[in-house]
Amino acid sequence: MSTNTTYTKADYAGKPSTLCKGCGHDSITNAIIQAYFELGVNPTQVIKLSGIGCSSKTPTYFMEKGHGFNSVHGRMPSVATGANVANYRLPTIGVSGDGDTGSIGIGQYLHVARRNVDMVYIIENNGTYGLTKGQFSATADLGSPAKRGTPNPFPCIDCCAVAIDAGATFVARSFSGDRKQLISLIKAAYSHRGLAVLDVISPCVTFNNHEGSTKSYDWVKEHDIPLQELQYVPEKEEIELEMKEGDVRTIELHDGSHLTLRKLGKEHDPSDRASALKLIHDGVDNKELVTGLLYFNPEMPDHNSILNLSPTPLVQLGEKDLDPGPEVIKKLNASMK
Numbered sequence: 001m002s003t004n005t006t007y008t009k010a011d012y013a014g015k016p017s018t019l020c021k022g023c024g025h026d027s028i029t030n031a032i033i034q035a036y037f038e039l040g041v042n043p044t045q046v047i048k049l050s051g052i053g054c055s056s057k058t059p060t061y062f063m064e065k066g067h068g069f070n071s072v073h074g075r076m077p078s079v080a081t082g083a084n085v086a087n088y089r090l091p092t093i094g095v096s097g098d099g100d101t102g103s104i105g106i107g108q109y110l111h112v113a114r115r116n117v118d119m120v121y122i123i124e125n126n127g128t129y130g131l132t133k134g135q136f137s138a139t140a141d142l143g144s145p146a147k148r149g150t151p152n153p154f155p156c157i158d159c160c161a162v163a164i165d166a167g168a169t170f171v172a173r174s175f176s177g178d179r180k181q182l183i184s185l186i187k188a189a190y191s192h193r194g195l196a197v198l199d200v201i202s203p204c205v206t207f208n209n210h211e212g213s214t215k216s217y218d219w220v221k222e223h224d225i226p227l228q229e230l231q232y233v234p235e236k237e238e239i240e241l242e243m244k245e246g247d248v249r250t251i252e253l254h255d256g257s258h259l260t261l262r263k264l265g266k267e268h269d270p271s272d273r274a275s276a277l278k279l280i281h282d283g284v285d286n287k288e289l290v291t292g293l294l295y296f297n298p299e300m301p302d303h304n305s306i307l308n309l310s311p312t313p314l315v316q317l318g319e320k321d322l323d324p325g326p327e328v329i330k331k332l333n334a335s336m337k
């Protein structure tokens, strides 16, 4: 439920989508709109970024008055890092595709994770290059057939495993068709200080929704194993569980809000890095799609804290604030001789 009385839901909308009817990416856009509306985020004061792809078109479809930048293919992470360093007060959300992140952008992705840049990073993962008409991306599973039947000869890159290995501090997987889980995870990702990766399986109805594809709606529905039932509780609200009884655990996020997790099936401790990686790799081997919060580490400082930036965002510093004066410059020059 939303306690947002400052903005209407329409304030979070963008231009009408031009994607194919039924594309998973549109469901993710709707979940972003709902989550940011419920959080009460000022929709004009966000940084929204993307690379290139059908997925990367989607920031146009939400928070129209936010600060948007559509970067080069696979280069969103470096633009996001720069934007976040320039003004850490504006929350940053990046939307990417499995091609944009797992193929051409894999190098930049590793470094944004390693630096723990404070942003929500959503991968709209359909296992294919939708925009360029259906080639396999690096997240397509080994043996999963293309639309004309050719099996993928290469093993997949798992964007969650790679992010955990590289140093990301909040890593979750979801499905565009599981709106409730997705909205809770987006809200929790927003409240986390550091890199929050959401790898969302998002079927491409035009090029990768056929029988046998491990990114089709039918396959995902049949193989989805949610780890937890999730409930996001805002900072100001008391934790009143809507959940049925069970094994419930609550984690506190950096802004004082909470995420409660009720164990559904498999035993998993999201603070255990090694077991998160094992869970993901076992999932690939056993053809199971494990969704939910996979890994969470609130202890690591985020990129801006590591850089020890001034409390005033860099973008607001004037010439006077930045000029140390002739004496300091003289000393500095002398020290370099």
Ligand SMILES: Cc1ncc(C[n+]2csc(CCOP(=O)(O)OP(=O)(O)O)c2C)c(N)n1
Pocket: 052, 053, 054, 055, 056, 073, 096, 097, 098, 099, 100, 101, 104, 124, 126, 128, 129, 130, 131, 132, 137, 204
């Ligand atoms: C440097 C560069 N190389 C290749 C392309 C062609 N290209 C555009 S989008 C794309 C793949 C997009 O796939 P993905 O990120 O998974 O997005 P989707 O369309 O599936 O949502 C490619 C290869 C490009 N635009 N720029």
Ligand code: SF4
Pocket: 018, 019, 020, 022, 023, 024, 025, 054, 055, 126, 130, 131, 203, 204, 205, 206, 207
């Ligand atoms: S081609 Fe695929 S990914 Fe692109 S809009 Fe259509 S369904 Fe979505």
Ligand SMILES: [Mg+2]
Pocket: 053, 097, 098, 099, 124, 125, 126, 127, 128, 129, 130, 137
């Ligand atoms: Mg794709």
